[in-house]
Amino acid sequence: MKSRSLSLCGLFLGLAIATGCTPATNNNGATDTTTDPGTPSSEATGEINLYSSRHYDSDAELYEAFSEATGIEVNLIEGSDDELLERIRTEGENSPADVLITVDVARLWRAQQDGLLQPTESEVLTSAIPENLRSSDNTWFGLTKRARIIVYNTETVDPAELSTYEDLADPKWEGRVCVRSSSNTYNQSxxxxxxxxxxxxxxxxxxxxxxxxxxxxxxxxxxxQIQAVASGVCDVALVNSYYVARLRASEDPQDQEIVANIGAFFPNQNEGEGGTHINISGAGIIANAPNVEAAQEFLEFMVTPEAQEIFANNNNEYPVVDTVAPNDVVAQFGDWTASDLPLESFGEQNAEAVMLMDRAGWK
Structure with missing residues (x-):
């Protein structure tokens, strides 16, 4: 697998090789230290050019497994969701990109609306992935699930006090809630x-x-947010489930100290409450992909049991394929009911959500 990282300064210099750029910070809080965006070759049919905003080292195992199973090489370009979308737009019809992977449905929806993705007619994908976790026109597909849960301080909060997302607006939680900014796509969704x-x-x-x-x-x-809850800065916080699982799986004593002070709660579990909010990492084939057949083979490999176990479990996410079990750490969360809303609708309401959050003073 060949890997390159994308930074904004490299992007806006005509996608040429750039030097002296300030490292870019991605959606997951990591920093892209490689500033040469490069241009992957797209002449060979035995390869795909993958643009991904997932900055998890464990994904390399997945791409290597795909190459071993198919003989198709994966050329990886990394950047934030917005950087990659802008790059694809700038490259236009000459884009070498075959597949886009994002960490939030809103970016997939935006790519869909901008005509950057093409439909993929695949019985393998539509039979494996639940309908609400893929677009109605089959331009993008969810590949892993992450739940938006409540983390609480076990010293100051009785879990019996917790119930729904809506309840966090109750005055009893005044001065007790921590959360990321409104610019965060997880909160927007x-x-x-x-x-x-x-x-x-x-x-x-x-x-x-x-x-x-x-x-x-x-x-x-x-x-x-989890650290703030554990240290008593706040009593509850909204976070994605895999962040908690990652800390639980860590052997670092500091991480285990944090884990000892927090609990995880899946909200909206009673009848009529709608279920716990979920989001996805998902993917679609680029409209002008030079290697369409190989790209479809890549997406179909992503829903095999082998790939789902690597893709979801190595980052402590939930598989989208119901027959694949989560790893032992994630399984410790227990059974819970997920919202069955179509994720495509989150993209449709994203702009309204951002304006609403601004009006409410969510910075």
Missing amino acids: LVAAKIVEKGAEATEEWVQGLVANFAREPEGNDTA
Whole structure:
């Protein structure tokens, strides 16, 4: 597998090789230290050019397994979701990109709306991936699931106090809630889901109450929210489930100290409450992909049991294929009910969600 990273300064210098750029920070809080965006070769049919915003070293094992099974080489270009989308737009019809992987459904929806993706007619994909986790026109497909859960301080919060996302707007949580900024796509998709479920007016009222209960101005990534809960800065926080699982799986004593002070709660589990919000890492084939057949083979490999175990479990996510079990650490969360809202609708409401969060003072 060949790998390159993309930085904004390299992008806006005509996608030429750039030097002296400031490292770019990706959606997962990591830093891209390689500043040469490069241009992968697309002449051979035995390769795909993969643009991915997933910055997890464990994914390399997945790509190597695909190459071993198919003989197709994976040329990896990494960057943030927005950087990669802008690169594909700039490259236009000459883009060498075959597959785009993002860490949030809103970016996939944007790529879909901008005509950057092409439909993929595959019985393998549509039979393996639940309908609400893929687009209605088959331009993108969810490949892993992540739940947006509540983390709480076990010294200051009785889990019996917890119930729903909506309850976090109750005045009893004043000064007790930590969360990432409104620019974070995970939070935007949660708010978009509530707009779909309850309407804009009720959702804005909820967000206003939630903001009123913030213990501090939003800062940091999901791990920072967990650390804040463990240290007593706040009592509860909204985070993706895999961040908690990652800490539980860690052998670092500092991580284990954090884990000892927190609990994980899956909200909205009672009848009529809608289930716990989920998001995806997902992928689609680029509209002008030079290696379409190989790209489809890549997507279909992603839903095999072997790939799902690597793709989801190495990063402590949930597989999208129901017959594949999560790893032991993730399984410790127990059974829970997920929201069955179509994720495509989150993208449709993303712009409204951002404006609503701004009006409510969510910085």
